[in-house]
Amino acid sequence: MLKKVVFAMPSLETTLKLDSFVCVLSGIILLLASHPIAKLLVINTFVMFGLTLPDQLKILGIGLLVVGMAVYAVASYRPINAVAVWTIILIEIDWIIASVILLFSFDSVLTLAGKDLIAFSAIAVLAFMILEIYGLKQLRSLTKVTAS
Structure with a gap:
């Protein structure tokens, strides 16, 4: 007999806090390991806008730390602000588009x-x-439901 498997979606707060954790952790990793990561990412030395790739990765790491802290603040605020969450979603859309552009x-x-x-x-x-x-x-x- 097959058992019915129920998958519970995480709450918005849990999702935002996990997103925040991943952002902060990624930012720390980029700050601490920018040189080895740069060597892993590209074949040759890479300079854009006058910055080496390790420097660019450090700037990205700082950005991820800031975004991660902001996402945590949104997750902790009661009630959760939908406009702030949509702002986070827009940042994520930007990340996805930028990733596709980088890949191509x-x-x-x-x-x-x-x-x-x-x-x-x-x-x-x-x-x-x-x-x-x-x-x-x-x-x-x-x-x-609660307003009704």
């Missing part, structure tokens, strides 16, 4: 591992985005 524009410079890391990060961000949209939908339906 820098195809000849990226290593296979670099392509995999960029694609994996875009997929992870997409997963968070989907969970956040679902969480917003749940939040909206709960708000309608």
Whole structure:
């Protein structure tokens, strides 16, 4: 006999806090290991806007730390602000688009591992985005039920 498997979606707060944790952890990793990560990402030395790739990765790491802290603040605020969550979702859309652009524009410079890391990060961000949209939908339906 087959058992029915029920998958419980995480709450919006849980999703946002996990998203925050991943952002902060990724930021720390980029800050501490920018040189080895740069070697893993590209075939040759890479300079853009006058910055080496390790410097660019450090700037990205700082950005991820800031975004991660902001996402945690949104998750901790009561009630959760839907506009703030949509802002996070827009940032995630930007990340996904930028990842696709990187994969196609820098195809000849990226290593296979670099392509995999960029694609994996875009997929992870997409997963968070989907969970956040679902969480917003749940939040909206709960708000309608309690308002009635």
